[in-house]
Amino acid sequence: MRANSEQLVARLGRWSSGRGPLYLLLAVRLRALIDDGELPPDTLLPPDRVLARWLAVGRGTVVAAYDQLQQEGKVVRRQGSGTRVCAADLPATRGIAPSGVVNPLLLHLLSPPDGVTLLTCAAPDEPPPALIEAYQAAAARLARVRHDIGYHPAGHPTLREALASYYRARGVPTAAGQILVTNGAQQALTLLANLLVSPGDTVLTEAPTYPGALESFRDAAALFRTAADAGEFCAALADRPAVGYTVPTGHNPTGAVMPALTRRRLAALAGEHDVPVIDDEVPAELFFAGEPPPPLAYYGTAEQLITVGSLSKLVWGGLRVGWIRAAPPLISRLARLRAVHDLGGDVLAQLASAWLLSRVDELRRERTALLRRRHDHLRAELAGRLPDWTSGPALGGQTIWVRLPYGDADAFAQVALRHRVAVAPGRSFDPSGGHGDHLRLPFLFSEETLTESVARLAAAWHDYDGGRHPHTLRALVV
Template identity: 85%
Template sequence: MRANSEQLLAKLGRWSSGRGPLYLLLAVRLRALIDDGELPPDTVLPPDRTFARWLAVGRGTVVAAYDLLQQEGKVVRRQGSGTRVCSADPPALRNLSADGVVSPLLLHLLAPPDGVILLTCAAPDSPPPVLIEAYQEAAARLARVRHDIGYHPAGHPELRETLASYYRARGVPTTAGEILVTNGAQQALTLLAKLLVSPGDTVLTEAPTYPGALEAFRDAAALFRAAADAEEFCAALADRPVLGYAVPTGQNPTGGVMPALTRRRLVRLAAEHGVPIVEDEVPAELFFSGEPPPPLASYGTPGRLITVGSLSKLVWGGLRVGWIRAAPPLISRLARLRAIHDLGGDVLAQLASAWLLSRVDELRRDHVGVLRRRHDHLRAELVRELPAWTAEPALGGQTIWVRLPHGDADAFAQVALRHGVAVAPGRSFDPSGGHGDHLRLPFLFSEETLTESVARLASAWRDYDGTFRPHTLRALLV
């Protein structure tokens, strides 16, 4: 089916009225039409020159827009065949770039393969008993509620006050008016991206970093500046990106922890250059050495320091409760935006979360003890079965960052899938498409599952690398 010129132009509407480069604005609008089904699969789009003439833009604008959509897996471009919308796979199942960069988290959440150990999603695989107790307490609390219609776009008042108290206990003066409750941290990141990022804006991130955040910023048509380490991240603030995104404690995927002096320097430079910093503290409570470091907000004025958190890693991913801590004016704007989407979250889940947060020290102690044992078990299995693979120990979080001795992690991930284990290749975590020789491996599963996972990975590696001989290689894990 070929796109009709008049219908396509009508569907595009005022596509060029936003901020940012024209090619990005065009790509964003075409992407929306594809995702909404307005441009069905296999629709043939206009040739570059023809489309440029219709839109009264240069041919380069159309070419750049088409190329970006091809990188995202939305269209296919072939010489002689033109440009057409990709086949009818769900959008999240398509490759995010021509190099095979995908979001394995979204891929396997939407279409979990049978009989495969999913090492792509770093989240607890069953609800803990304490969650049942929390819901029982919340249900009793709910039975006493009167004169409450249940819509709370900024979050239930009890949970907002509990979160404010949680941050005050960590050395950050906070009021309930500085808290917005969300349906998990992913919604928090999506709301922030929608409010703070316009097409063509540059977002500064670590490389590697959490792919869910990259998805949220990509959806806002952001450009990326990727920093290889904390020093580079601090230096890049001088270029004044629209915002910076960092995971300083239990970094996803490396498990690293940013030193206190670096945190102070980052906050100081962000203030000097007027750059808002979004700190993702979702894995922070999984710090291995006692209480987690204080949030970045403890090192500076709160105006441009934004903290995102949730209970998905500490308790369970099915407890869809997250939050944003920020200055009250930003919280008010976010609450208005959130009200457009869903009017507020599940009250029972929020009451249960308030009860859980009052026991956060106990939850952390029990959960982190288990994680440390599993972390050590996974690394020991890797030393035994895959001694040529390199991985530094994590200081927190739920994952380790593994470097292959050679080859391509995307290609190896396909081999591993055939051996019954799904892994997340490194390019998924790098907005610049780097780290093609890395994998993220979570260690939150049982020791038995981790042992079986490594056995399957070793079998896959033998198929991928015909020269693999365990007795000839040294253990490189440090």
């Protein structure tokens, strides 16, 4: 099927009215038409020159927009055949980065391979007994509810107050009006990206960083600037990106923890340069050394410092309750934005979450003790079976960041799949496409599962090596 140029222009509407480069604005609008089914699979799009003439733009604008969509897996461009919308059965096309790297987290959630141990998703693999107890308490409370239709776009008042109390206990003065409850932290990041980022805006992130956040920013057509460390991140705030995003405690994927002095400096610079900085605290409660460090908001004003959290890592991924702590005006804008798509979350889950927050210290002690044992077990297994792989110890979180002695992590991941273990290669965590020699490995699973997983990885590494990489070549690659 061929798309009629005149009709396509009408469907595009006021595509150029936003901020940012024209090619990105055009790509965003075309992507929306593809995602909404208005441009069905296998539709032949107009040639570059033809569409450029109809849109009154340079041919380079259309070429760049088509190239962007091809990198995202939305279209296929072939010389002599033109530009066509991709087939609908391509897996997880939302998870394809501009570098062409498929986000394995999304891919394996959408299409889990049979008989494969998934080391790609870092979340608890079974609900703890406390969650069952929390739902029982919540159900009893729900039975007493009267005169409540259950729609709470900003979150149930009980949970909002429980979260405000949670932050006050951590030294951060907080009122319920500074809390927005979301369906998990991923929705929180998506709402923030939609509100704070326009097409072509620059988002500052660490490299590596959490790939789910990168997907939210990509969906908003952001451009990325990466920082290799906290010092570089702080310095880059002077260029006033639209948003900064950081994971300072139990960093995903490295497990690192940002020092207090760096937190103080980052908070001060965010205020000085008036840059909103998103502090992703989802893994913060998994700090191994006791109570987690305070969030960035402890060190600065609420206007620039935005905290995101959830119970998915501490309790269970299936408990889809997250939140945003920010200044009341921003929370009001986010609540209005959320109401357009979602009138509110599951009330029973929110009541259960309030109950769990009242026992957060006990939950943390139990969870971190278990994770520390499994962290040590995984590193011991790697040292025994794959001594050439290097990684530093995690100070918190659920994952370690492993460097391969040579080769390409994406290629190795394909070999690992044939050995029935899925791993997340490093490029998925770096918007600049770097860290191609790294893997993220979670230590969430039982000791038996971790032992078996490392055995499979060792067998896969032997096959990947297979005597085809002489030591002289290894030295060149490292």
